[in-house]
Amino acid sequence: xxxxxxxxxxxxxxxxxxxxxxxxxxxxxxxxxxxxxxxxxxxxxxxxxxxxxxxxxxxxxxxxxxxxxxxxxxxxxxxxxxxxxxxxxxxxxxxxxxxxxxxxxxxxxxxxxxxxxxxxxxxxxxxxxxxxxxxxxxxxxxxxxxxxxxxxxxxxxxxxxxxxxxxxxxxxxxxxxxxxxxxxxxxxxxxxxxxxxxxxxxxxxxxxxxxxxxxxxxxxxxxxxxxxxxxxxxxxxxxxxxxxxxxxxxxxxxxxxxxxxxxxxxxxxxxxxxxxxxxxxxxxxxxxxxxxxxxxxxxxxxxxxxxxxxx
Amino acid sequence: xxxxxxxxxxxxxxxxxxxxxxxxxxxxxxxxxxxxxxxxxxxxxxxxxxxxxxxxxxxxxxxxxxxxxxxxxxxxxxxxxxxxxxxxxxxxxxxxxxxxxxxxxxxxxxxxxxxxxxxxxxxxxxxxxxxxxxxxxxxxxxxxxxxxxxxxxxxxxxxxxxxxxxxxxxxxxxxxxxxxxxxxxxxxxxxxxxxxxxxxxxxxxxxxxxxxxxxxxxxxx
Numbered sequence: 012x013x014x015x016x017x018x019x020x021x022x023x024x025x026x027x028x029x030x031x032x033x034x035x036x037x038x039x040x041x042x043x044x045x046x047x048x049x050x051x052x053x054x055x056x057x058x059x060x061x062x063x064x065x066x067x068x069x070x071x072x073x074x075x076x077x078x079x080x081x082x083x084x085x086x087x088x089x090x091x092x093x094x095x096x097x098x099x100x101x102x103x104x105x106x107x108x109x110x111x112x113x114x115x116x117x118x119x120x121x122x123x124x125x126x127x128x129x130x131x132x133x134x135x136x137x138x139x140x141x142x143x144x145x146x147x148x149x150x151x152x153x154x155x156x157x158x159x160x161x162x163x164x165x166x167x168x169x170x171x172x173x174x175x176x177x178x179x180x181x182x183x184x185x186x187x188x189x190x191x192x193x194x195x196x197x198x199x200x201x202x203x204x205x206x207x208x209x210x211x212x213x214x215x216x217x218x219x220x221x222x223x224x225x226x227x228x229x230x231x232x233x234x235x236x237x238x239x240x241x242x243x244x245x246x247x248x249x250x251x252x253x254x255x256x257x258x259x260x261x262x263x264x265x266x267x268x269x270x271x272x273x274x275x276x277x278x279x280x281x282x283x284x285x286x287x288x289x290x291x292x293x294x295x296x297x298x299x300x301x302x303x304x305x306x307x308x309x310x311x312x313x314x315x316x317x318x319x320x321x322x
Numbered sequence: 323x324x325x326x327x328x329x330x331x332x333x334x335x336x337x338x339x340x341x342x343x344x345x346x347x348x349x350x351x352x353x354x355x356x357x358x359x360x361x362x363x364x365x366x367x368x369x370x371x372x373x374x375x376x377x378x379x380x381x382x383x384x385x386x387x388x389x390x391x392x393x394x395x396x397x398x399x400x401x402x403x404x405x406x407x408x409x410x411x412x413x414x415x416x417x418x419x420x421x422x423x424x425x426x427x428x429x430x431x432x433x434x435x436x437x438x439x440x441x442x443x444x445x446x447x448x449x450x451x452x453x454x455x456x457x458x459x460x461x462x463x464x465x466x467x468x469x470x471x472x473x474x475x476x477x478x479x480x481x482x483x484x485x486x487x488x489x490x491x492x493x494x495x496x497x498x499x500x501x502x503x504x505x506x507x508x509x510x511x512x513x514x515x516x517x518x519x520x521x522x523x524x525x526x527x528x529x530x531x532x533x534x535x536x537x538x539x540x541x542x543x
Contacts, residue, residue, distance in 0.1 A: 148506045150362040154441050157357065199417060203409040206438045210402050239405065240441045242358045249435055294518040294525070302517065306510030313507070 044120035050107045056099040056124070058113065066117055067091065072099060077110035077123060108134060132263040139267025142318055145243050146275040147309040152243040156276060157301055159237070166280035170273025172234040174266070177244055180205075180212050181265035184248035185258060198252070205248045206239075213238055243268055278308060336461040343465025349442040350473035350513075351520040358440075360477055361509040363430045367489055370478030371471070372426050376415050376434050378467030381443050383411045385463030388451040395452075404447045405438070412437045442470060481512050 042061035049057045056074060064071070069086040076082070085102035092098050105111065108131070111124040126134075145151045159169045184205050192198055217235050220228040238244055247268050251261045282304050291300050347353055350360045363369040384407050388395075395403050416434050419427045427434070437443070446466050451459045479489055485503030487493060502508045 150506065150509065151358050151436070153357040153361065199413060202413050202416065202435050202438055203406065206405055206409050207402075210405055214402075239401075240439055240444065242436045242439045245436055245439045246432065249432060292518070294522040295514070296521075299514045299518040299521065302510050302514035306507045306514065309505075309507035309510055313505070 043122075044115060044118050045113065045122040048113050048122050048124045050105050050109070050111055050124055052107055053104045054101040056097075056101065056105075056111075056113060058097040058099060060095070060097060062118065064097075064115060064118065067097070069099075071116050073114040073116070074099070074101060075112045075114075077112050077125070080112055128259065132259055135260055135263035136267035136270070137318065139264050140271035140274060141312070141315040144271045144275060144312050144315075145246070145268050146272060147305070147312040149246075151246050152241045152272055155237050155241045156272075156279065156305075157298060159234070160276050160279040160283055160301075163277070163280045163284060165234075166276040167273075168231055169234045169237070170269075170276050172231045173238060173241065173244075174269030174273055176209075176212060176216060176235070176238050177247065177269040177272075178262070178265045179216075180209050180244060181247050181251065181261055182258075183212065184208050185251055185256070185261040188248070188252050201249065201252055202245075205245055208248075209244050210239055243272055275308070279305065282308075336458075339458060339461040340465040340468065343462065343467070343469040344472055345469070347466075348469040348473055348520075349466055350470060350477075351517055353442070353445075357513070358433070358436065360474060361506070361513060363433050364474055364478040364481055364509065364512075365485070365504050366482045367475060367478040368426065369430055370474035372419070372423065373430050373433055374467075374471030374474040376419060377437055377440065377443070377470050378464070380408065380411045380415055380437050381446065381467040381470070382460065382463040384408045384443060385446060385451040385459050386456065387411070388447045389454065389456045389459035392452050400448075400452065401444070404444055408443055408447075409438050442466060477509075477512055477516060480516060481509065484508075484512075 044060065044062050044064065045058060046061035047059040051057055067089050069089050072086045072089060074084045074086060076084075084105075086099055087102050088100040090098045090100075108126055112121065113124050114121050139145070143149060146153065146156050155169070155173075160166050187204060187208065188198075188201060192201060192204065213235050217228075217232060220232065220235075247265055250256075251264060254260075256264065279301075283301060286300055286304060295303070343349070350357065363373045384404075387407050388404060412435065415437070416431075419434055420431065446463060450462045454462070481503045483489055484500050485505075485508060487499035500508075503512060
């Protein structure tokens with residue numbers, strides 16, 4: 012712990028030096044009043060000051076949600092921690108994933124408090140792959156899921172192929188939606204355009220793979236054609252479009268959903284290989300028992316609902 | 323694959339085509355196609371009904387469109403052409419639903435757009451509409467659509483009754499409902515039970531004849 016803090020202090024000093032050089036060595040560039048601030052669940056703000064603040068009464072501080080800058084949240088207590096940082100206690104609960112605004116009245120200072128970009132992206136990936144797994148909690152891609160999960164090796168092949176095509180098509184769809192459809196007010200064409208992109212990409216990958224690597228094509232070619240009928244590949248661009256996602260969020264959602272589908276497929280294939288050997292009531296043989304197995308997985312995945320990378 | 327018994331010319335009568343879609347080749351329970359919406363929107367009967375109607379309309383319209391232009395589609399590009407035809411009709415239905423049923427659309431909107439990727443529609447185009455004249459194609463599309471609608475309503479009623487103690491909003495069961503059936507996992511279990519039930523009925527009716535259980539059609543994508 013101590014070593015990490017020392018390392019962090021060194022890094023901070025380095026950053027300060029770089030910043031000083033950046034400012035052309037002008038000493039006039041004074042340090043900001045609020046150097047850093049972080050929301051901590053359930054109701055705290057940790058503030059690192061760049062300049063001393065004389066008035067440490069709760070009335071000197073104002074915390075609001077970035078989306079509702081007029082509604083101040085009540086600050087109940089301000090304490091100074093041994094390391095010099097301020098520890099604000101709020102009356103209501105806050106989440107580190109959301110965007111807040113911290114203001115100090117004297118000396119006047121404002122700072123946006125939001126999670127680091129990588130943390131947000133990580134949470135999108137985790138959420139799409141585990142917490143809101145597309146197969147087990149959003150019920151998408153079931154046709155391919157039940158068709159391909161009979162054997163382990165086919166499930167792995169499908170998982171890899173699907174994730175690759177998913178990422179490519181989501182990014183292409185995002186670019187076309189953001190730079191072509193939105194400016195031209197053609198959003199109602201999104202279904203047509205997105206499915207066209209998927210069909211085009213599948214054909215492209217198939218042709219290129221056939222020319223470049225016959226062995227790989229023999230192995231993954233059959234899965235490529237199935238991808239067009241997988242709802243997930245269409246759902247991700249649609250979700251990105253309706254959420255007005257940025258490029259990195261779109262990428263994170265694509266990677267997360269692809270990985271989530273691959274995980275689901277692999278788990279299911281393991282269970283189904285066992286179920287093949289089990290004695291199942293006659294009416295349940297085949298798909299009904301596969302559905303029951305999926306139900307069990309879905310129950311297990313509900314446990315991920317408590318997973319929070321920001322704690 | 324096991325989408326057997328696809329009638330070649332001379333096409334069977336309208337009544338048989340309709341029944342074929344609803345029972346013998348029910349898209350959800352027998353062919354196991356287009357399962358995503360079957361679990362996703364069937365938490366209530368109304369949701370199942372609206373998506374079922376949307377699929378019915380898209381299926382009939384795109385079947386008829388393909389039957390009309392089937393001679394001028396080059397076989398090598400037929401799948402992309404089918405996809406585009408379906409996407410056009412889905413966009414239309416999507417906008418109609420969004421305009422006239424905004425409250426229901428808010429719940430099932432994503433799945434309405436995803437009708438494009440439903441295997442049932444494209445497989446009917448490939449197996450039936452591309453080979454048959456207009457009239458039988460119309461009835462085949464209607465039968466498949468009705469079969470899908472029927473399946474969604476049955477699953478929706480089952481889940482709403484057990485999970486919410488009501489059907490279409492009318493409270494029926496006095497006791498505390500089993501919330502489990504509204505949850506994702508419950509949807510999967512409901513389908514497993516209903517599918518097994520259909521298999522049982524079919525086996526009883528056919529005198530235990532050895533037909534592959536579960537429709538076995540999973541590999542259709």
